[in-house]
Amino acid sequence: MSRNKIVIENVSKHFTVNNGNQRLYALDTINLTINEGEFFCLLGPSGCGKSTLLNILAGFLKPTEGRVLIDGEEVTAPNPKYVTIFQEYTLFPWRTVLGNVKFGLEIGGMAKQQQNEIASSFIKLVQLQGFEDRHPFELSGGMKQRVAIARTLAVDPEIIFMDEPFGSLDAITRMEMEEEITRIWQEENKTIVFVTHDIEEAIYLADRIAIMSHQPGRIDNVIRVNLGRPKDRTSDDFLSIRDKIYDEFKLKTRKPFVYQI
Amino acid sequence: MMEEARSRRTMLGRFSPFFVFLLLLAIWQIIAASGLFLPLLFPSPVAVVRATVELWEKGILVRDITASLSRVFSGFILAAVFAIPLGLLLGWYARLKHAFDPLVQILRPISPIAWIPLAILWFGIGNRPAIFIIFITSLFPILLASISAVKNIDQLIIKSAVNFGAGGGDILRKIVIPASFPYVMVGLRIALGIAWVIIVAAEMVGMRSGLGFMILDARNFLRTDMVVAGMIIIGIIGLILDRIMLFFEKSIRIRWGYRDLKGER
Numbered sequence: 001m002s003r004n005k006i007v008i009e010n011v012s013k014h015f016t017v018n019n020g021n022q023r024l025y026a027l028d029t030i031n032l033t034i035n036e037g038e039f040f041c042l043l044g045p046s047g048c049g050k051s052t053l054l055n056i057l058a059g060f061l062k063p064t065e066g067r068v069l070i071d072g073e074e075v076t077a078p079n080p081k082y083v084t085i086f087q088e089y090t091l092f093p094w095r096t097v098l099g100n101v102k103f104g105l106e107i108g109g110m111a112k113q114q115q116n117e118i119a120s121s122f123i124k125l126v127q128l129q130g131f132e133d134r135h136p137f138e139l140s141g142g143m144k145q146r147v148a149i150a151r152t153l154a155v156d157p158e159i160i161f162m163d164e165p166f167g168s169l170d171a172i173t174r175m176e177m178e179e180e181i182t183r184i185w186q187e188e189n190k191t192i193v194f195v196t197h198d199i200e201e202a203i204y205l206a207d208r209i210a211i212m213s214h215q216p217g218r219i220d221n222v223i224r225v226n227l228g229r230p231k232d233r234t235s236d237d238f239l240s241i242r243d244k245i246y247d248e249f250k251l252k253t254r255k256p257f258v259y260q261i
Numbered sequence: 262m263m264e265e266a267r268s269r270r271t272m273l274g275r276f277s278p279f280f281v282f283l284l285l286l287a288i289w290q291i292i293a294a295s296g297l298f299l300p301l302l303f304p305s306p307v308a309v310v311r312a313t314v315e316l317w318e319k320g321i322l323v324r325d326i327t328a329s330l331s332r333v334f335s336g337f338i339l340a341a342v343f344a345i346p347l348g349l350l351l352g353w354y355a356r357l358k359h360a361f362d363p364l365v366q367i368l369r370p371i372s373p374i375a376w377i378p379l380a381i382l383w384f385g386i387g388n389r390p391a392i393f394i395i396f397i398t399s400l401f402p403i404l405l406a407s408i409s410a411v412k413n414i415d416q417l418i419i420k421s422a423v424n425f426g427a428g429g430g431d432i433l434r435k436i437v438i439p440a441s442f443p444y445v446m447v448g449l450r451i452a453l454g455i456a457w458v459i460i461v462a463a464e465m466v467g468m469r470s471g472l473g474f475m476i477l478d479a480r481n482f483l484r485t486d487m488v489v490a491g492m493i494i495i496g497i498i499g500l501i502l503d504r505i506m507l508f509f510e511k512s513i514r515i516r517w518g519y520r521d522l523k524g525e526r
Contacts, residue, residue: 060420080426090421093518094439103435104425137518155425 005159005191006034006057010066013052013217025216026052030066032210032219034193039185041206042195043245049217050195051163057193058084058161070159080104082159083152087167089144091136097123097147098132104155122150125184142173149181153188162194166201178204182229199245203238204231211248221248304486309493312486321475326498329464329471332388333456336395340452344400345445348407349437358408365404373398373459374466381467391471394463399452406448410441443514450506457499 013027026049034040042050055061057068059078068075070082078084083104091100101119110118123129126146136144145165152160162181166174178201185192196202202209203225211221223245227237273280286306292298293305300308316322351358373394380390414437422436464473472495479487 058424078420078424080424083424084421086417086421088415088417090415090417092418092436092439094442094516103422106435107422107426107431135516135518137515 003036004033005036005038005070006032006193007069007072008032008034008053008057008066009069011053011056011063011068012065013049013056013061014064027056027063028216028218030217030219032222034191036191037189039182039192039194039205039207041202041209042193042212043197043199043202043209044212044217045197045214045249048212048214050197050212052217053212054084054161054163054193054195058082060084080108080155081157082161083155083157084161084163085145085148085152085165087164089136089141089148091144091147091151093136096133096135097128097139100136100147101150101154103151108155118154119150122154123147125153125187126150126180140173141169142177145169145177146180149184153184153190157190159191159193162192164195164197167196174201175204179230181205186229199242199249200233203227203241203245204233209245211245223248301483302485304489308486309489312484313490313494316475316487316490322494325470325472325475326494328388328468329460329473330498332391332464332471333395333453333460335388336392337399337453337456339392340396340399341403341449343396344403345407348404348445348448349411349433349441351404352408352411352441353433353437365401369401369405374462377463377466386467386469391460391463391468395456395460398456398459402452402455403445403448406451407441407445410444410448411437413444414440439517443510443517446506446510446513450503450510453506454499454503457495457502461495 008030011027011030012025015024015026016022017024030053042053044050052061056063057070057075059075059082062076092103095103098116098119101123102115105115105118120129120132123132126149128143128146128150131139131143136147139147148165165181166177169177181192182205192205194202194205196205206225209223209225210219211223212218213220223241225241227235227241232238290306293300293303293308297303304312313322351361376394376397377390380393384390384393418440419432419436422432427435460471461473461476464471465477468474472491476488476491479485479491
């Protein structure tokens with residue numbers, strides 16, 4: 001558990017806006033190490049740069065300064081060894097569930113028979129057996145995200161990046177999916193970096209949580225969640241961690257008021 | 262009472278197009294029978310039906326419908342084969358689109374009818390000038406639909422595909438082509454609709470067969486009943502073509518899960 005998987009070294013990201021007249025500091029000197037097999041959450045309000053950071057880790061964006069190392073090698077481009085799951089599912093609407101899950105294997109040039117076997121086993125893992133021939137439009141949001149998870153697992157990535165994957169699901173489905181991804185993470189032994197703005201979701205899922213604030217995007221604190229799984233959302237320990245994180249965020253918004261009084 | 266009223270309303274609703282036709286026929290028949298116009302210039306519905314039967318029995322109708330349809334399909338399919346790949350290419354490579362755009366924008370507003378003199382000079386007599394005119398007609402709607410089809414592809418889907426290791430060729434075959442398909446279908450339907458309008462005009466100017474020629478020929482013999490019969494047949498065939506295309510378009514759209522497609526009527 002203690003081997004370094006992802007090392008983020010002095011990563012900053014600036015965007016130029018207003019025709020290059022203005023610089024937007026999306027991320028400011030991020031330093032962070034994520035361990036192999038860890039479930040790590042990036043938690044913060046919208047606009048704090050957590051998705052930008054995830055895009056840099058996944059190789060979709062280049063940092064303005066600093067670098068990201070995965071297994072000691074610098075990340076320069078997207079790679080099937082680390083796959084991102086988006087809130088929008090990004091399924092291929094013209095493909096069936098099976099066709100979607102097979103996609104990465106097809107690209108990898110695997111034999112058809114083997115593609116089908118692997119895809120079927122992961123469809124089973126996400127509990128969608130019987131839906132192999134359905135198209136995405138016939139599925140609910142939760143089911144679509146299960147397909148996206150199966151499609152990702154099928155290519156056996158070392159790291160899964162998740163960008164608010166359950167953000168558009170209703171509260172009950174969301175909790176089901178949180179349990180589901182925990183189970184899958186335990187069975188499959190992946191490193192997961194999970195972006196969310198939901199405090200309870202972060203506590204439920206994560207081994208460690210990076211608390212981020214915005215303008216510029218910064219990591220203020222990294223909190224360890226020492227709770228045995230499955231986590232009980234109503235236990236005192238859970239709630240005390242929630243209070244602690246609540247304070248982290250509340251302090252920031254209350255400060256100006258303190259000065260005024 | 263309420264139920265009854267509602268069911269009567271839905272019955273009326275269901276048959277309302279039928280009533281509109283009936284009303285039109287009645288007014289048409291009344292004016293024709295009133296003697297306000299010469300029957301030669303204003304044929305009655307009954308005369309038109311009789312003319313249709315006559316055209317059918319002489320074999321003219323089948324011959325001309327076949328001639329028009331085969332020209333339309335030839336030109337249309339040629340245009341599709343040419344315009345779909347070109348459109349996908351222009352949609353994908355922004356620079357190529359930038360280079361071709363002014364040319365397309367200048368050629369597009371030229372009525373296909375304006376090409377007829379050149380078409381006849383270049384291709385002589387026979388089907389070929391008409392096929393060329395339909396090719397020109399169908400080209401632009403299909404081209405523009407294909408270009409915007411590529412532009413409408415969800416960038417996140419492409420991002421995902423790239424993440425799974427898809428290269429340029431994979432993206433084209435496995436993402437761009439299937440993702441564009443429903444939009445291209447809209448372009449095909451629009452193109453076929455316009456092609457059917459244009460073929461009649463083209464056949465009036467330079468052809469010796471087809472529904473357009475049939476109408477012109479009937480006029481030369483002052484057979485206005487046959488003119489009107491030809492017009493109605495053109496309308497009905499146009500409607501059938503549109504419905505067939507719409508059926509394909511819709512079933513593809515449903516299968517693809519594209520609910521809010523632009524260009525829906």
